[in-house]
Amino acid sequence: MSAKKATQQSAESTTATDKTFTGLTDEERGAMKERTRELKAEARRGRGAGKADGESAVLAKVAEMPEPDRAMAERLHAIIKASAPALSPKTWYGMPAYAKDGKVVCFFTPASKFNSRYATFGFNDPANLDDGTMWPTSFALTELTAADEKKIGALVKKAVR
Numbered sequence: 001m002s003a004k005k006a007t008q009q010s011a012e013s014t015t016a017t018d019k020t021f022t023g024l025t026d027e028e029r030g031a032m033k034e035r036t037r038e039l040k041a042e043a044r045r046g047r048g049a050g051k052a053d054g055e056s057a058v059l060a061k062v063a064e065m066p067e068p069d070r071a072m073a074e075r076l077h078a079i080i081k082a083s084a085p086a087l088s089p090k091t092w093y094g095m096p097a098y099a100k101d102g103k104v105v106c107f108f109t110p111a112s113k114f115n116s117r118y119a120t121f122g123f124n125d126p127a128n129l130d131d132g133t134m135w136p137t138s139f140a141l142t143e144l145t146a147a148d149e150k151k152i153g154a155l156v157k158k159a160v161r
């Protein structure tokens with residue numbers, strides 16, 4: 001018997017067990033499908049597609065959101081555009097996101113996206129937010145106050161330096 005045959009397992013030992021796979025939720029699977037569609041659309045348009053294409057996609061996603069997510073997303077969009085006009089709006093896993101040189105710097109996850117009790121505004125590692133050995137990269141939002149808006153504007157400005 002060859003070494004290869006000796007290491008093969010029987011079909012019985014490699015078949016699925018009775019355990020149910022509980023990996024991704026329906027919402028997570030939906031986000032993955034949206035990301036696949038975004039990548040295909042980006043490939044068709046070309047990587048250098050204009051800001052207008054991305055902005056219209058972001059605004060369409062925002063318009064689909066239920067309240068209060070929609071109002072929060074609209075306000076965040078305005079804050080980000082005013083604070084960092086160099087960022088390009090785009091959708092990312094079906095959520096509003098803002099990129100620099102094709103890399104997502106910050107994004108908004110509405111509470112309704114994953115049936116969460118709060119929305120999230122987050123930053124990815126291209127954001128220049130380093131502050132010592134530890135710093136926040138994501139913020140839970142239940143509403144946007146004037147102080148929150150000011151803080152987010154300052155963080156977005158810092159992120160793109």
